[in-house]
Amino acid sequence: MAHIDLQNELPGIRGLMAYSPDTAKLLNELAELLLRNDENTLSRGERELIATYVSFKNDCFFCQQVHGALAGHYLNFSVAEIDAIKTDPQAVIHSEKLTALLQIAAAVQKGGKQVQEQHIAAARQAGATDKEIHDTVLIAAAFCMYNRYVDGLATWAPADRQFYVDRAPSRAAEGYINTPLNTTK
Template sequence: MPFINVEAHLPGITGLLEYRKESAQPIRDLTQILLRGPSSLTEGERELIATVVSSGNQCKFCTTAHTAAADLLLGETKTAQSVKEDIETAPVSEKMKALLTIAKLTGQSGKLVSDTAIERAKSAGATDIEIHDTVLIAGLFCLYNRYVDGLSTALPDSPAYYDVLADRLVNHGYTRLPQGYDHLKK
């Protein structure tokens, strides 16, 4: 049960973002830029960063949502599951292994990101902007994870909700739907 009164038909982050739209807007804008804006990292790779951080933070809602979005973007379900289990054996490039490791470290504490981790990423071909955006995405998802869990938001009634959410994230991004979310009421 959520600690504050949010709309019951909006589990997870959506209910919180709707609760206080004025604080939600800059968060949504930053998320849209980082996860859907121009980047040398694919949208699927950026969703993997969100997945790894959320999984490390044990945020069930965010982990499930971003796993579903990554799966949809990648067109398969193995990669997101693999990066949650063991980045080093996951079917991603060496550059992504290095960036996902930086993301995971950032999720635990920014101070854990070492010269060695950064050098590994650069040696694998990561650019400064890719390293920057990886750390910023990781930090942003720490915020989301703590926001969702710190206010004890509800989980969806049905696992199918995550497929609908993934479709919305992939096809509409992180901006608020122009029509709002009343259509999700049961």
């Protein structure tokens, strides 16, 4: 049970968003821009994988299932493959750039100052641009927020992991702002 009365039965961040629609609008717009906007040289799948990896490190069940299922949907990875990436990205992912960006994300998860020049140099050597490094850091930082919001208020999450996999195609098509909670569309 959530720490506060959310006055709805929605799981995870959706319950919080229905409780607090003004903040929800901005949190959704930020997620849409960071994870789904196509004016980005990182694919939607790569960005969802960064979100998944950070959510795993933060031990946030709801977020890692939702975003892991989306990453799997975009990148054609099974649940088992997504799980393997969480513990050892290099074993599954063959893109040096993406694994270097995941290392940056892991450093951000520990703390901003944990990002060292060597992390940045490795990403650049693998072909990452300034904007890709920027977006990786901001996605990782943003999930340190979303994860804490979801778990800090003890929201509930469906335990069946297949639930998230089944929903991923429609979530991918709808995006983050075209939900009934949105007040502008």
